[in-house]
Amino acid sequence: MKRRDTIKSLLVGTIAGVGIGTTGCKTDLTEGIEEVATSSGYGRTPSELALDKKLAAEVFLTEQELSTIAVLCDLILPATATAGSATDAGVPEFIEFIVKDMSYHQLPLRGGLMWLDGEAMKRYEKQFVTLSEKQQLSIIDDIAYPDPKNLKPEMGPGRSFFDRMRNLTLTGYYTTKMGFDDLGYVGNRPNLWDGVPKEELDKHGFKYEEKYLSQYVDHEKRDVLAEWDASGKLIS
């Protein structure tokens, strides 16, 4: 679905009172919508675009490294009943690009992958990707948690590598449409913010202060030209 269509369909949902839960949405929202033109691309200046094309054409991670990364990504975020896995969301492709954009990831990632294969060889005389999932997890379980009592100091390099892999996997996943759906993020679309839902306020024992209630935005009047009396009181 194209973005413009997405916005349109959301708008329909909004007017029908489905979707964006908290706003007592009015039809005047269409005015705002028309003003939000959509566009292709992601707003780069010519020099930024040239840079991104150059980065995209570069090669840093090898096929072998990327295949190990893909296995790690899906151990970190496997598919669930309702959401795809990290590789379904294209996380390895994201990592492939981001290490070229942020070169400080390169050495720790490459070295970490080597460390991982070294550990796999030591334990099972095989490369990490060829291990059974059970064998893979036996290594991951040693590096996926902090070790405050320093019980396995030799796992230190693996831990810092896995921290980085986990960070990149999560950030790569949750910045996709699939990740947004899994998280439930429903913003980045025109709407009329009208306050915290009542049940949330009640849950925390909060309520809007009486003295401000009459002063907050009244969306019914958003299109009425602002006018004030001489004392500065809004009268329209």
Place this chain on the structure above:
Amino acid sequence: MQIIETAKEYDAIIVGSGAGGGMSAFILANSGLKIAVVEAGPYFDPKDPSTQTQMKWPWESPRRGASSRRAFGEYDMSWGDWKVEGEPYTHEEGTEFKWWRSRMLGGRTNHWGRISLRFGPDDFKKKDIDGLGENWPITYEELKPYYDRLDKMVGVFGTNEGLPNDPDGYFLPPPKPRLHDFFYMKGAKKTGIPVIPARLSILTKRINKERGVCFYCGQCNRSCNAYADFSAGSVFIFPAQKSGQVDLYTNCMVKNVTTNDEGLATGVSFINKEDLMEYQLKSRAVVLGASACSSARILLNSKSKQHPNGLGNSSDHVGRYLHDSTGAGLTGFIPAMMDRKIYNEDGVGGMHVYSPWWGDNKKLDFPRGYHIEIWGGLGMPSYGFGFNASGLNEHIGGAVGGYGDKLRKDVRRFYGSVLGLAGRGESIAQYDNRCTIDPSVVDQFGIPVLKFDYKWTNYEVLQAKHMTDTFEEIITNAGGVVLGEKPGKEKDYGLLKPGEIIHEVGTTRMGDDTRTSVTNKYQQLHDCKNVFVVDAGPFTSQADKNCTWTIMALSMRASEYIVEQFKKKNI
């Protein structure tokens, strides 16, 4: 190199198209003056789909919004940040200053925080109050009519609170607080700190037919496609162009102001970035709105027989008294905000509530104050989201680390459970904190660059200590825990570097005494009556407020003074 002179002569040339230059263009053009606006960066219109970043999703970019190429993230609408390719600046050894420059039509107003706070009556006479710094040559009462008109002309939401040093105005209605704001209010109330609705120049209600109304995407830093936020291009430059009185020169980097035998300005000299040739433009007046430090640089680079120390610099005060706001922050985790109901709370682009300065300096070990800005909420994920996702478990006895479904649950549990506080305060302007021309370094256009010499004093360090102590108390009183280590003495209590708050002011300060100031109270150079400075350079002191609203009120006043001078044939 041949210098190309153009035959055209303007009434006024305005250098820079941001808050100060934009306002001046709007006033002068609508008063019938023929003007040129000369901007160092390219043309920019928030409506242009080819550069638009508003409403983009992170996955539309391969770097997912990361800040590796633009300092505030790749969707932030600033071309140029603390580094501009080909335009270096230098430092006196052992000092630090970070200089932000946006090279584009509208300048920094395209991405700024839209926090629009009037200075209060005390802010113009702080020397009378604490004996430090210098008083302004004008009072709040003199500037008030311009603030009043500005509120209506540009639009700002807020509430009239009757506070003595945070004046009332003509406000649009503010948006309702978000959930994290309630936790802030809870913590602040218990700490004895007032909280009021924020004051931002975002249209929550229509003010004219040309600009749209906010649709709550929370992305003002990406510059609003509907012109519902204040950006100098959409609010001043484009309307000014409709008068037919404006010639716009973009990608033109002003080098110096040209002067004649009488020492009066005759126009400007600039480098056209497209053909790298130098051009001269003529005018009866020159209005500098290039930003505090850029305008100082232009003046210092405008040496002549009549102005041997640089234009307007017979007092040796150009570049001096450079000062930025202080800044420090803390972040808290609020366990009660875990496992939140998820809904769209993007709101406006910025905070919905804030705390103006409340303290009594007589009881404190530092002068001047700060306001508190608040952030948090169910923001749109971009690069960095999910980093250390399970780390907050440490505070609730859960398992840190792991993988698989546990991680998904952690991400979801902690989403939106953080409350951030940032202090923005007033520093004391110092004679020795300054920018000068580096005698041996030029930029890629051959123009001598600025060298910065800036050190915080103990006043600012003590203020930062008070900020972080206070924030810790607020976070604790909100039922939260401070994240990370609270910065101690060895880190100046978290005081950010000079220039990092991007509120630099004071380099061409105004005053009645020609020996200790650069401009008079109408922002006219003491040394050259047809040159004016309308950016933050003429600020005698920063307040515990952000400077933009005052830049614009002052620029309106100075620009109307210029029109009056033209009418009286004084220029």
